[in-house]
Amino acid sequence: MIYYFSGTGNSRYAAEKIARQTGDRCVDIADIYRGKIKSVVGKTEVTGFVFPVYYGGMPEMVKRFVTNPEIKNKLGKYVFAVMTCGGNPQAAGLKFTRALGREPDLCASVRMPDNYVIAYAPATGKEAIAVLRKADSKLSGFSDRILNGETYIMQPSVPQKIASVFMYPLYEPFRTTMFYKATDKCVHCGMCAAICPDSAIKMVKGRPKWIKNKCQHCTACINRCPAEAIQFGRITENRGRYNIMKLGQGDTE
Numbered sequence: 001m002i003y004y005f006s007g008t009g010n011s012r013y014a015a016e017k018i019a020r021q022t023g024d025r026c027v028d029i030a031d032i033y034r035g036k037i038k039s040v041v042g043k044t045e046v047t048g049f050v051f052p053v054y055y056g057g058m059p060e061m062v063k064r065f066v067t068n069p070e071i072k073n074k075l076g077k078y079v080f081a082v083m084t085c086g087g088n089p090q091a092a093g094l095k096f097t098r099a100l101g102r103e104p105d106l107c108a109s110v111r112m113p114d115n116y117v118i119a120y121a122p123a124t125g126k127e128a129i130a131v132l133r134k135a136d137s138k139l140s141g142f143s144d145r146i147l148n149g150e151t152y153i154m155q156p157s158v159p160q161k162i163a164s165v166f167m168y169p170l171y172e173p174f175r176t177t178m179f180y181k182a183t184d185k186c187v188h189c190g191m192c193a194a195i196c197p198d199s200a201i202k203m204v205k206g207r208p209k210w211i212k213n214k215c216q217h218c219t220a221c222i223n224r225c226p227a228e229a230i231q232f233g234r235i236t237e238n239r240g241r242y243n244i245m246k247l248g249q250g251d252t253e
């Protein structure tokens with residue numbers, strides 16, 4: 001069983017690609033919390049976790065999920081973690097290992113197009129496709145290792161470990177929903193509320209309202225709004241948007 005979390009589709013793409021190659025099944029962690037899936041499934045031979053790197057660590061929901069005793073009791077004989085990132089995973093693997101309470105058999109990261117529109121203009125077009133094609137071959141390599149039951153741990157460098165120590169605490173304050181807003185470009189489609197993995201958005205009189213103080217900060221609402229109507233303060237106004245479906249890769253809604 002492969003559990004994944006994904007805001008803009010990279011990690012879902014990675015999880016599904018590995019699952020196709022290893023013959024596993026994928027479950028969206030957010031679907032468990034949204035009540036779409038009643039509970040985590042039974043014990044399987046292989047348990048995988050695929051998720052994006054946030055601030056040199058993992059999304060809050062992933063941390064909550066893997067620290068849950070129920071999941072710890074259902075880990076298979078072979079456990080792997082694949083982290084998708086924009087280029088610098090820092091020491092996210094170590095943070096994940098600590099949260100899980102044991103070292104995975106495979107713990108590795110793969111560069112995918114960067115979606116963090118709040119920090120900089122995200123990857124788009126040909127550049128993003130080129131990054132994806134490189135990711136494809138790396139993911140196939142991970143699948144081979146998983147099928148062979150290999151132990152493979154990517155170790156962070158000392159500067160990456162130091163960066164994670166300072167960066168990961170910044171995730172918490174940035175998870176505020178205070179600065180999200182929908183502009184007049186909103187076409188009232190309700191998509192942002194439907195896709196939010198944290199159920200943090202509710203449609204009120206045809207417009208999105210952020211109903212939680214904090215969310216996963218996954219950028220799905222900003223990046224996937226079909227009208228590009230969602231902004232994080234003013235910082236995202238002149239930036240493009242990224243999601244893997246827009247590139248014609250991965251599944252569409």
Ligand SMILES: Cc1cc2nc3c(=O)[nH]c(=O)nc-3n(C[C@H](O)[C@H](O)[C@H](O)COP(=O)(O)O)c2cc1C
Pocket residue numbers: 005006007008009010011012051052053054055056057084085086087088089090112113114115116217218219
């Ligand atoms: C809140 C946030 C923090 C991020 N922090 C990092 C980071 O520390 N290092 C990195 O390489 N990429 C970082 N990224 C980029 C994502 O990890 C990367 O684009 C990932 O593949 C997105 O996965 P998804 O499409 O499954 O949501 C960050 C993205 C977000 C939204």
Ligand code: SF4
Pocket residue numbers: 182185186187188189190191192193206207208224225226227228229230
């Ligand atoms: S996804 Fe965009 S257009 Fe659709 S309701 Fe949300 S803000 Fe409006």
Ligand code: SF4
Pocket residue numbers: 007177195196197198199200201215216217218219220221222
């Ligand atoms: S509100 Fe937007 S950024 Fe926050 S979890 Fe939901 S979709 Fe992601």
